[in-house]
Amino acid sequence: MPHAWPKNMPPSLDLPRVGADALLAGAARAYPDRVALLDGEESLTFAELRAAALRVAGGLRARGLEPGDAVALHMPNTYWYVVAYYGALCAGLAVAPINPAQPAGALRAQLADCGARAVFTHPANAAVLSEAAPETNRLLVHVPGTAAGPAPADAVLPAGSVPLGELLAADPLEGYAVDPDLVAHLQLTGGTTGRSKAVRVLHRNLVANVLQTSCWRAASLPGLDEHGGVRVTRVDDPAPGTIVPGEGCNIAIAPFFHGLGLVGHNANTLLGVTAVITGGRFDADQFIRDIERYGVTHMSGSPAMYYGMLRSPELGKRDLSSVRMITSGTAPIDTTALRRLREILPGAGVTEGYGLSEATMALTMSPPGAEIETPIGSVGVPIAGTEVEIRAEDGVAVRRRGETGEIWARGPQITDGYQDDPELTRVQFAGGWLRTGDMGYLDEDGFLFLVGRAKDMLIYKGYNVYPQPLEELLCSHPAIAQASVVGRPHPEFGEIPVGFVVLRPSFEAGGQEFLDEVMAHVAARVAPYQKIRELRVVDALPLTPTGKILKTRLRERLRDSPR
Missing domain, CATH: 3.40.50.980 (Rossmann fold)
Structure with a gap:
């Protein structure tokens, strides 16, 4: 049994073949x-x-x-x-x-x-x-x-x-x-x-991922009741701090349209956890008050939620001793914030997880009660029944431990591909493996560390933001000839979308009022989290010999001239 494994849990689970x-x-x-x-x-x-x-x-x-x-x-x-x-x-x-x-x-x-x-x-x-x-x-x-x-x-x-x-x-x-x-x-x-x-x-993907995550968090094994419903049974001598089925409370902060919110809610349902639904915009002060009010035992959310908590003056005023488990997902969280959360919630396990929609939700988690403590900055180890490989650029050669490459994953939670898009499915789902597009490495104990994304996607407040649609909207403005969008690291929001634009010859940049007008043009056509937060006018975009935009150069400009 690996040392980096949940206490008294088997390497795989006997998953029932049922619908959600x-x-x-x-x-x-x-x-x-x-x-x-x-x-x-x-x-x-x-x-x-x-x-x-x-x-x-x-x-x-x-x-x-x-x-x-x-x-x-x-x-x-x-x-x-x-x-x-x-x-x-x-x-x-x-x-x-x-x-x-x-x-x-x-x-x-x-x-x-x-x-x-x-x-x-x-x-x-x-x-x-x-x-x-x-x-x-x-x-x-x-x-x-x-x-x-x-x-x-x-x-x-x-x-x-x-x-x-x-x-x-x-x-x-x-x-x-x-x-x-x-x-x-x-x-x-x-x-x-x-x-x-x-x-x-698929239903079997959803059931698998719900059981993979909830059984680890509750130190339990899956089974069926006499009528075919899914049930879980605690292992002997469960790891401390794990969820007790039929007990506990969670605040449903993550939106249900997001995999973290919806798959996570199924896990709470399976474990008999009460879900408090507050709706509306996230209010860190009220959230902390609600933790005390409802005796919240565990929570999952994006880094932006935890950054908001850490800034709240309510932290020193409320009793948060009920919290036993905290998981951060959807985007990397900095290690300083993780350490601070562990300081203010000493009775809780504070960890990161990693996953994506193409894997239903989760691929890795911190193993509760393992002999080896999860290293700070790691997103855990592959959950039960899941394999993770780090591969070279060719998508075939497997990297050694400690070497960085693209993350590939296989397991019962890997989904059925993309609706009505067999070509994209063929590219991303190959031989039962999912090509995640994320970059990382595995250490000698099997813990996964993320180091970047092969794709140009950026993450704002835990939400995926794709540059190409924003670039198309920028170019739909009559003043814009070319556009490129990249992410600039932000201590509170993760990354913010920054647009670089080249104007058409007949237009001139009219100062901040012009920039605001262009950003408003985009904002009117996207969800709030997808807005362009900053705009820069340039004479030309850096290009490769084949005409592709060098986004690495744009990111370098942001580092060299931050606002």
């Missing part, structure tokens, strides 16, 4: 009266959540949707999001979680890309949906407002939409077991212009 509906079924039977969701003063137990989901599933089937059809979820985090999500899964439908902050044009493209036959929306987002799809034969369902996601007083619901209550009045869909080879998620990872990339996360 079995996760909720198992939790509803194991913890029927325990609160699953808390949204303001409203709550649902695990038994109530499953009963509501089965009624939504029955309502969707009664309106003609069949297993394999796609359903888009276009709404903020509320407990009705979770009800709609599990209702779609229990009906065998593919869920497309869509960022509700997107403008109409991007929303329209993503609905088309995933082939959504139904859309759930919220009163706060309904106007954008109406603009994106004014005439449609899709089923449109609007959910009620809640404390986490209040309904605006002037909200206008999409024409022809039906209230969620009509689905909840349907007969429950009983006796149907989802085929584990059906698509569970169409996880949209592309930009906001042009064609999106939808990752095909």
Whole structure:
């Protein structure tokens, strides 16, 4: 048994071949009266959540949707999001979680890309949906407002939409077991212009990754109950600080349209953890107060969330002793911040993890209770049943320990590729392995360290931001002839998108007012986290002999002349 391995856990797990509906079924039977969701003063137990989901599933089937059809979820985090999500899964439908902050044009493209036959929306987002799809034969369902996601007083619901209550009045869909080879998620990872990339996360991928992550965090082994629901059983002498199934509380901060939020919520469901849904924008002060108020035991989030916590004056005023486990994901977090978190939360394990949508969510985690402590700066070791290789540029030769190369991964959580894009699937998914596009190395104990990304993607507040769509939008401005976008490191947000632009001959830069106008042009067409945060006008972009833009030179300019 490797030293860098969770205490008393086997090297692989016996994964049941079931659909994700079995996760909720198992939790509803194991913890029927325990609160699953808390949204303001409203709550649902695990038994109530499953009963509501089965009624939504029955309502969707009664309106003609069949297993394999796609359903888009276009709404903020509320407990009705979770009800709609599990209702779609229990009906065998593919869920497309869509960022509700997107403008109409991007929303329209993503609905088309995933082939959504139904859309759930919220009163706060309904106007954008109406603009994106004014005439449609899709089923449109609007959910009620809640404390986490209040309904605006002037909200206008999409024409022809039906209230969620009509689905909840349907007969429950009983006796149907989802085929584990059906698509569970169409996880949209592309930009906001042009064609999106939808990752095909199968039910068996989702169940595998939920079990891989939750069994490690709870020092447990998977199995099935007498009715086929997934259950977990604690190992003997579990590692200290791990989650006890049927106990604990988590605040659902990560948006459900993100893999970290949605896959992570399934893990909480399996383990019988109460999820407090707060909605809205992240408020570090309120978040810390809520940790004390609800006795939060573990949390997952992006570095931006933890940076916000570290700046909050509430840190020294609140009792945070309930916290036992903290995981940072979606982007690298600096080691100074990690050390500070460990200082202020001495009773909690503070670690990083690594994954991506093409791997459902997680590939590596810090092993709880291992004989070797996770080195600071590492993102852990490959989770149970997962192989990670560091390969050379040819994608074949495997690097030795300590040598940097591209990260390739294999395991039951590796997804089915990209929807309707066999060529891109062939490139990224080869022989059962996923080519991640990220760079890193493995140390002698098997811990993975990230050193950069082979792709040009940058990460702002934990969100993936792709330069090419932003470059296209910059070039759509009448003054811009050429554009390139790169990331500039930022101590709070991770990276910020910076645009370099060459003007058309008939235009002149008009000072900061002109730059603000160009950035506003882009901002009106993207989600808030995708905005250009800084713009620089240059005479020419640095090019290779073949005409490709040398982004490394642009990054060097940012380092040499920071703002």
